[in-house]
Amino acid sequence: MTLWQIILAASIAVLAIKLLGYLVPPRVLEKPGAARTAELVTVALLSALIVVQTVGAGQGLVLDARLPAIGVAAGLFALRVPFILVIVAAAATAAALRALGWAA
């Protein structure tokens, strides 16, 4: 599989899901099971992605500047700071810790 094939296959799959949703009658959402499971799968995926992005390095676990950065982000989200500012603060935290040599 080439990188282009991966990109196109995934892009088409994600786009197709969006379009298919428009073919489904809205009353389907009144059945709680499907909507709820999809919501919980989204939560599980995002949570796992946070972990992988924060402590993952290939197939290894690494504690570096990303961990304090995500801590800062969590604190700011809890304080209801706007999304973009939190992202910038998290990046700045990691960048500063690395520039100071306090974290890898």
Place this chain on the structure above:
Amino acid sequence: MVDVPFNETAARKEALKASVAVGLAVAAYGVSFGALAVASGLTVWQACVLSLVMFSGGSQFALIGVIAAGGVAAGPAAIAGATLLGLRNGLYAIRVSPIVGPGFAKRVVAGHLTIDESTAVATAQAVPSAQRVGFWATGIIIYVGWNLMTLVGALLGNLLGDVSAFGLDAAAAAAFLGLVWPRLQSLQPVAVAVGAAVVAVVLIPLVPPGVPVLGAALVGVVAGLAAARRGRP
């Protein structure tokens, strides 16, 4: 909403204001996607195609994250992860479908613009005309901005080389946190989030890149089916 505007024109103006605020913020952060994408081994054009066709930030970051960790060999896991994360867009589509209304071409374009933010702004409006304004304005602003900024970020990433010096790897993690944060309003999603995080940590050293995220998704499936069986709302 504390004071719902009863005047429709005022309501539409409020929707437009919300669209611009959300749209510009999200678009701005397309820079980090573009830069991280080239750092993960994508070309500038590959980064741009993802933003043009996939157009779903979570799925895009998930895909390049897996590619960065496992290379092309992790392709199937990368596709599966991006697709699973895109399932929620299908739910959004069902929800905003009545707001968009009839018309084949219009619905195809709307489908492309159906993401977290356009759905959130649209469904937060009280009157139908303001819902339409919220959906289309947010979707279009983000589509244009996200794609322009992806290109800028990808070109910058090529120039900068090591994006970790700028903390962009941490920005991606924080973005996922921002997506999950509003979903953690009750005990069940919090429990699922914690369970999925634990499963991911355990699986990272054991299985190829991309697979931990898929394994953790099962926590959500099991919790959803268990809740449905108990018949709780």
